[in-house]
Amino acid sequence: MHPRRTRTALVALLAALSLVALTSGCGVTRGSDDPDNRRLRLFIPNSPGGGYDLTGRAAARVMEDDELTGRFEIRNVVGASGTVAMQRLLNEEGSDDLMMVMGLGVVGAVYTNHSDATPLKMTPIARLVEEQEGILVPADSPFRTVNDLVAAWKKDPGGITVGGGSGNGGPDHLFPMQLADTIGVAPTDVNYISYDGGGPLTTALLGEKIDVGMSGLGEFEAQIDEGKLRVLAVSGDERLEGIDAPTLTEAGVDLVFTNWRGVLAPPGISDEQRDYLTGILTEMHDTEEWREALATNGWSDNFATGKEFEDFLVEQDARVADTLKELGFA
Numbered sequence: 001m002h003p004r005r006t007r008t009a010l011v012a013l014l015a016a017l018s019l020v021a022l023t024s025g026c027g028v029t030r031g032s033d034d035p036d037n038r039r040l041r042l043f044i045p046n047s048p049g050g051g052y053d054l055t056g057r058a059a060a061r062v063m064e065d066d067e068l069t070g071r072f073e074i075r076n077v078v079g080a081s082g083t084v085a086m087q088r089l090l091n092e093e094g095s096d097d098l099m100m101v102m103g104l105g106v107v108g109a110v111y112t113n114h115s116d117a118t119p120l121k122m123t124p125i126a127r128l129v130e131e132q133e134g135i136l137v138p139a140d141s142p143f144r145t146v147n148d149l150v151a152a153w154k155k156d157p158g159g160i161t162v163g164g165g166s167g168n169g170g171p172d173h174l175f176p177m178q179l180a181d182t183i184g185v186a187p188t189d190v191n192y193i194s195y196d197g198g199g200p201l202t203t204a205l206l207g208e209k210i211d212v213g214m215s216g217l218g219e220f221e222a223q224i225d226e227g228k229l230r231v232l233a234v235s236g237d238e239r240l241e242g243i244d245a246p247t248l249t250e251a252g253v254d255l256v257f258t259n260w261r262g263v264l265a266p267p268g269i270s271d272e273q274r275d276y277l278t279g280i281l282t283e284m285h286d287t288e289e290w291r292e293a294l295a296t297n298g299w300s301d302n303f304a305t306g307k308e309f310e311d312f313l314v315e316q317d318a319r320v321a322d323t324l325k326e327l328g329f330a
Helices: 003-024 051-065 080-091 104-112 146-155 171-183 198-206 218-225 271-285 288-297 306-327
Strands: 040-044 072-076 098-103 123-138 161-164 191-194 212-216 229-234 258-265 300-305
Touching: 040 051, 040 080, 051 072, 051 098, 051 123, 051 258, 051 271, 051 288, 080 098, 080 104, 098 104, 104 171, 104 258, 104 306, 123 146, 123 171, 123 198, 123 218, 123 271, 123 306, 146 171, 146 229, 161 171, 161 198, 171 191, 171 212, 171 306, 198 212, 198 218, 198 229, 212 218, 218 229, 258 271, 258 300, 271 300, 288 300, 300 306
Parallel strands: 040 072, 040 098, 161 191, 161 212
Antiparallel strands: 098 258, 123 212, 123 229, 123 258, 123 300
16 A cells, blocks of 8 residues: 555544544443443532532442442532532533532522522432431520520511521521421511531520521530530421420421432433433442441431422422522522
8 A cells, every 4th residue: 555545544543543432431422331330420519528528429439339330520519509510510411421419508509699500400310318407596595495486586586696507598598487487477587697507606606696596406416415505496307316306396386397418410311311320329228338328427318219309309499489589589
């Protein structure tokens, strides 16, 4: 063969091989020769150490250790309370190798940040865990029961200062607003102060800068055990083990509220890929390692997939939208 023709043929061959290599790295075909050992990506919408981060990394670790899939590429996509990550997820329409951890706080943040990247535009995969909120007061608070708080709050809505460990649209903000609405206090009258997590909220409670705090109880265990803080009630269906406090329902307040976390995939993936992702999370949920992760982190198992999770997302979206619209945040 003529040398010039030989070089042309080699260039064409190398170009073809490069195209094959690039195609094999795309989401649709990644790991297709070994579906049980696929490499997947996982977006986490907050900084390392946060609730979404702990949940996502625990789930990925179980799936890797139990060889339910290949290695995970985990990326913390931080910004705007999770809406930056949601926009990234929306932009990856059709990518079948990507999941994202999200939850109630992200649902609220979408509205407060006026984002078009809503959970209802994504592909729902599974709800994983839930956490109850607690109503906390300093040890010497005049409120001995949740009914004491309710009576004082209804008498002087703006006179009760409520603190929470999340900003507008987060679970610690949504809970007191929905509680106020349930007992007949206008959410717009609630005097809510936002703190950057459980640490500053604890300081505010112990320093009696606020009358009551509303948050998940995991970060307050030491102060509760030492008697520095008291729990008036918890917000779930059942009492929390180790917490001497009734549920709101037991106390006569018709409200059940939980903070939850789950997993979405981008829009536009195939039914087959949705079933695959749902399947590996279901297998993960059934492992002893996941049950240990639940116990270690104090999470309640609230696993749901398919239509149950879809309907739940629709209900949560509507409930959050109603609350935030009434407050002028959406």
